[in-house]
C-alpha cells in the first residue's frame with residue numbers, strides 16, 4: 001500500500017480536487033480486498049443496512065447505475081480491518097490537509113455489464129454534513145477502462161461548488177444546469193489498473209461512463225470527513241437510531257459509527 005505522498009502531489013490534489021495514485025495497492029492486497037468486498041456485498045441485500053431501500057432501490061434508473069452497498073465495514077471484519085488501517089487515514093488527512101478525519105461511510109460500487117452512466121454530480125450535498133474538506137477514496141478492484149466505467153473529474157470545480165445539487169438522474173449533464181459556468185471545463189478520464197486508486201474532494205464534479213463491456217466493474221470507495229463536522233439535518237446513510245438522536249448543528253462524533261481514522265493529537269505519527 002502506498003502510504004506516503006510528496007508535497008507536490010498534495011498541492012496537485014488541492015489544486016485539482018482529485019488525484020490518481022497508481023499502484024496504491026499491490027497485487028496481493030488488491031486480490032484480498034476484492035475478495036473481502038465481494039463477500040461483504042454478497043452478504044447484504046439492502047443498499048444501506050437497516051434502511052429498507054435507502055430511498056433509491058426501486059428507482060429504475062439508479063438501480064442500473066451500479067449495485068451499491070453502503071457501510072460494508074460495519075458488517076464485514078476484513079473490510080473493516082482494511083479501511084481502518086492507519087496508513088489510509090494518514091494519507092487522506094495529508095491530502096485533505098486536515099488534523100483529524102473520521103470515516104463517514106464506505107461502499108462497494110459494482111457496475112454491471114450495460115449499466116447506466118454515473119451522471120455528473122458532486123457528493124457532499126447528499127451527505128449528513130457539509131464540509132469543503134471531505135475526501136473520498138475510490139479503489140479499482142480490477143482494470144477500469146473508459147469502456148467499463150472509468151471515473152471522470154472536472155479539475156478545480158471543488159473550489160466553486162456550492163451545497164445545492166441535483167439528484168443523480170438519467171441525464172448525464174443535469175449538473176450543468178446548476179453550474180453552467182463549468183460546462184466548458186474539459187474533464188479528465190482516470191483509467192485505472194487493478195489496485196490503482198483516486199482521491200477526490202467531496203465537492204469535485206465527477207461522473208463515470210456506462211459499462212459497455214461484458215464484465216462487472218468492481219470498485220470500493222470510502223469517504224472521510226474532517227473531525228468536527230456537524231450534522232446538517234440530512235439522513236443520508238445514518239442509521240435510524242443515530243438520526244433520531246441528532247439535531248442539526250450537533251457534532252458527528254459517534255466513535256462507533258464514525259470512527260476517527262487519523263488524529264494529529266493522538267500521535268498517529
Ligand SMILES: O=C(O)CCC(=O)C(=O)O
Pocket residue numbers: 066109118123136138149206207208219221
Ligand atoms: O463509481 C462510480 O461510478 C461513481 C463513484 C462516485 O460517484 C464516488 O465515489 O463518489
Ligand SMILES: [Fe+2]
Pocket residue numbers: 121122123206
Ligand atoms: Fe460521487
